[in-house]
Amino acid sequence: MKAAVMRAPNAPLSIEEVTISKPGPREVLVRLKAVGVCHSDVHFWDGAFPTEMPVILGHESAGIVEQVGSMVSAVKPGDHVVSILSPFCGTCEYCLTGHMSVCHTVNGEQFKRGPTEAPRLSIGKEKVSQFLNLSSFAEQILVHENTLCVIDKEMPMDRACLIGCGVITGVGSVFHAAKVEPGSTVAVLGCGGVGLSTINGAAIAGASRIIAVDLSDEKLAMAKKFGATDFVNPKNGDPVEQVKALTNGGVHYAFECVGLKLTAEQGYMMMRPRGVMTVIGMIPPGVNIEIPGIELLVTEKRLQGAVMGSNRFRIDFPRLVTLYQQGKLHLDDLVSDRIGMEGLTGALQNLKDNKGSVARQVVMFD
Template sequence: MRAAVLNSIPGRLDIEDVEIGEPGPREVLVRTVAAGLCHSDLHFMEGKYQFPCPAVLGHESAGVVEAVGSMVQYVQPGDHVITCLSAFCGHCSQCTDGHLTLCENKGTELVRQPGEAPRLSRAGGEVVNQYLHLSSFAEMMLIHEHALVKIDADMPFDKAALIGCGVTTGLGAVFRTARVAPGETVAVIGCGGIGLSAIQGARIAGANKIIAVDTNPSKLELAQQLGATHMVNAASADPIGAVKDLTGGGVHHSFEAVGMKVTAEQAYQMLRNGGQATVIGMIPVGTKVEVEGSDLLYEKKLTGSNMGSNQFRTDMPRYVDMYLDGRLHLDEMVSKTITLDQINDGFDDMKAGNVARSVIVFD
């Protein structure tokens, strides 16, 4: 099958032929129909996070089940599914406590064991590493049955793919991590696929003021279409001062969806007393985030969110319904559909800030 392979870091992706195995007892073979480009893939390509090469990247996808392993009961060939990197074992202390994204057995039970044939390889046998349990930039995915959820066949695949990461991360950060209450005030720093989803989450949760912060005017325009009530261009205004002015002293909730020290610190500094900053962006490994110690006296909180603290088998079908009944706007978030061969251009568009999301649609 054809796949986009990261062979060196930093590096671009090479389209190559990659071999894919047969499903083991608890594995599912999925034909990838659509795969979104998320900034997290770019962080790995740029070396801000490490992953062993060669690897097939991609982690935001939807497709059709082609074949299932002998013990799989949940899905059958023909089912439409969204994949999720938050693969869970279902029996560790985090899973049984409801924190599936923090599963303790991700790296051991949900992958092929030492001595077993790899899921992905090159002709000749060289292992090609599977990325975040998925490797979606490929015509097929061979994944653990706990890395997918069945969805309504009416859901268009390109929009379904977005739910696989960006939408679930942004909505989940609002609904599950921060638990925004109706009437509260929200600021979202960074209005790419993740931040726009957080803005939609805040709108659906019934937040009063929803302040979008970005350096790119076209992103702010889109943020307004999707539910932001106020826009702050951080290229020309101080976002902390602007948010404090708009809210009479600070927001109940801020969300950082960029992945930088400066924006994470801004998120904390724009809180009202007792407020909570939720950092979604992937801040480069080794970077420290600083807060004013005395602010802790006023119960200002700083936390992270992993994939929106999701319980994806519950959440994703709900988000599909929200799209199908018109409350969650995803058409506006698919800026471009591209082919697998155009993947590097897609990441160039992301770097240039031209798109909310590019989505690869396979033939």
């Protein structure tokens, strides 16, 4: 199969012929149809997060099942599926208490092949690393069955793929992690693909005011399509004070969707007492968030994280598809460009440069 291989940070991806193995007992071979380009890919491509090379990046994918292993029960050939980077085992404490999105962080090795087994991906005798157990910048993926969810075959693949990361991260954080209440006020810091999905989720949840915060006026204009009611550009003054002025003292919920120390701290400070601040952005390793300790005590503000929207993806994905089909989830507006595999390096650079017109760029395979 053809795949976009990363051999060095910040270097162009090379389109190479890669050998993909046959499915093991609980593995599934999927022919990909569409893959979203996510800012998380950029963090590894530009070296901010370490990864073993050579590697095939990509993780926001949708396709059609081609082959299944002997023990696979969740999917069958011909199924249309969306992947996720947070597989679940189904037997650990986190899965059994309904927190399956955390499972992969403590049980990750069981979703990989063992050290004595043949690698899933290779070029000649050279092993190719599988990114987040997926490696979706390729024509096919070979994955554990618990990374996949079957969806309605009528769902367009270029929109379905977005559900697998950016959309579930944003919408799921609203529904599951923060549990936004109807009539409440929300601030969303960062209006990229995840931030726009968070805004969309807050609108579906019935928030009365949704304040979009971003340095790009283009992205703030996009945020209006997803349900934002107010718009704050930090270039026009302290965003904390702007948000407090709009809400008579602060919002009930804040979501950090950038992955920066500054925006995380600003999000916390723009909440009213008893507010809930949820960090969604990928804050780099070694970076600490600083907040006044006394605030936690006297205002009862809460600071939390949410990985992949605290999802239950086999329940969530079909529901999100239905919300799209009902016109409530605005996936059409989320796709800013459709590209081929050869356009991937440029797409990653667009995200790194924070190009204002870019929400989600989608690789199409046919």
